[in-house]
Amino acid sequence: MKNMMKLFLAGVAFAGFLTTAQAEDKPTIEMLSSWTSGGEAAAINVIKTEFEKRGGVWKDSSIAGFGAADAAFQNRVVAGDPPGAKQGVIGLAAADFVSQGLFNSIDDVAKAGKWADVLPKSILDLISYDGQTYLVPTGAHGESWVFYSKEAFAKAGIAEEPKTWDEFFAGLDKLKAAGLVPVAWGGQPWQQSKVFNMVLLSQVGIDGFLKIYVDKDKSEASVEGVKKTLAILHKLHGYIDDGAAGRNWNDATAMLITAKAGVQFMGDWAKGEFTVAGKEAGKDYGCMIVPESPGMVYIADSFYFPKTGNAETDKAQKLLAEVVMDPAVQVEFSLKKGSVPARSDVDKSKLDACAQKGVELMSAGAIVPDQAIVLTPQQVGALDDFVDEYWNSGSDDTAAAAENFFAIFE
Amino acid sequence: MKRKTNLSATFALLPTWLVAVVVFIGTMAWSINLSFTNSTIFPSSTYVGFAQYAKLFSSAKWLASLQNVLIFGVLYVGGCLLLGFLLAAALDRKIRFESAFRTIFLYPYAMSFVVTGLIWQWMLNPTLGIQASVRSLGWESFVLDWVVNRDLAIYALVLAGVWQGAGLVMVIALAGMRGIEAEQWKAARIDGIPVWRIYVSIILPQLGPALAAAGMLLAMGVIKTYDIVVAMTNGGPGNATEVPAKFIMDNLFGRQNLGLATAGATVLVLGVIMIVAPFRYAMHMHSKARGAR
Numbered sequence: 213m214k215n216m217m218k219l220f221l222a223g224v225a226f227a228g229f230l231t232t233a234q235a236e237d238k239p240t241i242e243m244l245s246s247w248t249s250g251g252e253a254a255a256i257n258v259i260k261t262e263f264e265k266r267g268g269v270w271k272d273s274s275i276a277g278f279g280a281a282d283a284a285f286q287n288r289v290v291a292g293d294p295p296g297a298k299q300g301v302i303g304l305a306a307a308d309f310v311s312q313g314l315f316n317s318i319d320d321v322a323k324a325g326k327w328a329d330v331l332p333k334s335i336l337d338l339i340s341y342d343g344q345t346y347l348v349p350t351g352a353h354g355e356s357w358v359f360y361s362k363e364a365f366a367k368a369g370i371a372e373e374p375k376t377w378d379e380f381f382a383g384l385d386k387l388k389a390a391g392l393v394p395v396a397w398g399g400q401p402w403q404q405s406k407v408f409n410m411v412l413l414s415q416v417g418i419d420g421f422l423k424i425y426v427d428k429d430k431s432e433a434s435v436e437g438v439k440k441t442l443a444i445l446h447k448l449h450g451y452i453d454d455g456a457a458g459r460n461w462n463d464a465t466a467m468l469i470t471a472k473a474g475v476q477f478m479g480d481w482a483k484g485e486f487t488v489a490g491k492e493a494g495k496d497y498g499c500m501i502v503p504e505s506p507g508m509v510y511i512a513d514s515f516y517f518p519k520t521g522n523a524e525t526d527k528a529q530k531l532l533a534e535v536v537m538d539p540a541v542q543v544e545f546s547l548k549k550g551s552v553p554a555r556s557d558v559d560k561s562k563l564d565a566c567a568q569k570g571v572e573l574m575s576a577g578a579i580v581p582d583q584a585i586v587l588t589p590q591q592v593g594a595l596d597d598f599v600d601e602y603w604n605s606g607s608d609d610t611a612a613a614a615e616n617f618f619a620i621f622e
Numbered sequence: 623m624k625r626k627t628n629l630s631a632t633f634a635l636l637p638t639w640l641v642a643v644v645v646f647i648g649t650m651a652w653s654i655n656l657s658f659t660n661s662t663i664f665p666s667s668t669y670v671g672f673a674q675y676a677k678l679f680s681s682a683k684w685l686a687s688l689q690n691v692l693i694f695g696v697l698y699v700g701g702c703l704l705l706g707f708l709l710a711a712a713l714d715r716k717i718r719f720e721s722a723f724r725t726i727f728l729y730p731y732a733m734s735f736v737v738t739g740l741i742w743q744w745m746l747n748p749t750l751g752i753q754a755s756v757r758s759l760g761w762e763s764f765v766l767d768w769v770v771n772r773d774l775a776i777y778a779l780v781l782a783g784v785w786q787g788a789g790l791v792m793v794i795a796l797a798g799m800r801g802i803e804a805e806q807w808k809a810a811r812i813d814g815i816p817v818w819r820i821y822v823s824i825i826l827p828q829l830g831p832a833l834a835a836a837g838m839l840l841a842m843g844v845i846k847t848y849d850i851v852v853a854m855t856n857g858g859p860g861n862a863t864e865v866p867a868k869f870i871m872d873n874l875f876g877r878q879n880l881g882l883a884t885a886g887a888t889v890l891v892l893g894v895i896m897i898v899a900p901f902r903y904a905m906h907m908h909s910k911a912r913g914a915r
Contacts, residue, residue, distance in 0.1 A: 279872075282876060283875030286875055308664065399770075453749060454753075455750065455770065456770070457855075457859040458743075458769075589879070590662065590879050590882075593872070593877035600858070600860055601682065604772055604858070604859045604861075604862070
């Protein structure tokens with residue numbers, strides 16, 4: 213027993229020695245992100261480089277697929293061993309963690325950096341909980357984009373961007389006739405839900421969209437809008453290829469880059485893939501907002517800062533927050549990632565043609581939030597299930613399906 | 623003296639008991655407890671009765687997952703046993719390069735389900751795999767699109783599963799066959815019984831215990847089927863290959879729905895008990911009857 217006690221004390225002393233040794237080190241941050249595709253990795257590298265330049269040490273714990281990264285993160289939080297930072301969307305997704313007191317506030321950094329003056333109010337509201345700022349926004353993404361390969365459009369003889377759904381489907385017919393895959397479809401539930409939302413916005417407008425997702429409105433007009441959306445989705449199903457099921461979004465983008473397919477519905481992060489492949493916006497590929505859409509769906513990424521109980525990590529978190537909000541980093545990051553800077557006071561001249569369009573819509577306020585911002589994770593899951601089931605069933609019974617849609621809010 | 627040995631033995635077993643009680647039974651009780659609460663991302667203590675179970679059984683995805691695991695389980699275990707037995711019988715014929723074949727057939731079992739799943743996903747993907755290669759050779763109408771076909775995706779899983787699991791059954795069955803006395807063969811030969819008949823009527827009944835053990839091993843794998851589904855189809859297209867373990871994992875993590883996930887886990891445990899309990903009871907009665915003899 214005495215020996216045991218000695219051993220124990222020696223262990224404690226050793227552990228104490230280790231922590232002091234660590235305390236003399238540079239501020240270290242372990243970053244858990246799901247940014248692993250070419251464009252994403254290049255973007256996070258911008259932050260990493262600046263962070264290291266300012267004396268920080270960066271430990272990368274990337275996990276491909278945000279569902280997998282979320283699961284790993286949740287596991288580590290519950291186990292009491294959270295990473296120093298986690299990439300995630302703003303809004304409701306982080307609310308539970310904050311209300312449980314698991315995240316560090318970075319309010320002093322936000323106050324010192326005068327974030328309130330440089331961030332759009334909608335974003336500032338979504339990174340603050342009870343008046344305290346907790347998250348640092350990396351950038352905003354538009355999600356109402358249709359990307360198209362100019363080469364494929366030329367081959368099919370499509371001269372102009374289609375303005376209406378009728379023109380759009382006529383264009384798809386031409387692509388099909390030219391022997392190309394009309395729509396490069398990413399057959400994963402989250403991607404399908406995004407297409408559903410962008411089409412829904414084109415059918416019900418900005419107010420109608422907010423009514424459905426924020427007020428959970430089930431009036432005649434809302435139901436009609438959902439039915440029309442489902443009809444368009446059903447029609448789109450006729451223009452995809454055999455390999456669509458389960459396809460990753462970046463594999464779908466690759467089909468455009470190689471001009472095997474005509475169009476892809478995706479968020480503007482797809483531009484990152486084009487950039488990595490050496491393609492230029494407006495020259496090799498085009499981007500347009502979904503036909504008939506009055507605005508765009510947006511989502512914003514941020515970093516979360518879990519409480520680790522380690523003072524050094526707290527310091528590193530504050531340093532990282534400063535780095536992310538640096539105007540030069542914001543622009544450079546957005547160029548690589550294909551996003552729009554969260555700060556509104558940065559130099560926009562460097563942004564490409566597509567991002568310029570996005571900035572315009574954003575500053576005009578013609579934006580609606582993505583489902584991950586306004587719905588709980590359970591409801592987001594139910595929406596994914598709903599769209600996935602409708603899409604794969606091949607049914608065109610839009611009335612019955614619309615009933616199921618409104619059941620996801622229950 | 624005797625008492626003391628018992629005490630130290632009990633003391634030595636204490637850690638094992640602690641692990642068994644705390645880790646297995648304790649966490650199980652905790653999970654079952656959570657399934658009656660409205661827990662989302664973190665455990666809550668607001669009890670909602672059977673609400674999570676009602677929600678579970680009104681979920682089309684959960685019902686589909688139960689049906690899928692049943693189809694997969696029956697075909698996977700059955701397919702592995704049948705193919706494994708046939709392979710063992712073939713190797714038992716004292717062929718040349720037997721050990722080489724044995725290694726080849728057993729090799730897939732050494733692979734992780736994730737690797738198996740990815741390989742088969744690529745092979746069965748119509749734009750990358752076998753279909754694309756055959757078509758590029760000139761047979762334009764050739765179709766092999768199991769993985770992306772809603773009605774056939776579950777059978778694609780079975781195919782990959784059997785490819786992986788058959789080797790295990792083969793090894794166990796082969797070991798059993800080698801244990802059968804050569805006298806029986808001689809006797810059967812003298813009686814002029816055809817070879818296939820010997821295997822079916824003489825060898826197979828004697829392999830009963832070996833095959834039962836192999837079947838049990840495979841059946842346990844069926845309940846926790848997760849990795850192969852995630853690697854191959856991720857539950858799609860639609861709900862076509864959703865399985866209970868994946869449903870539970872999705873709700874536990876991605877959807878932050880602890881209550882629903884633990885309700886699903888509880889149902890799964892009940893299912894296992896319902897299958898295993900009569901089996902155990904039969905074994906118990908069987909050994910008792912033997913003891914009485």
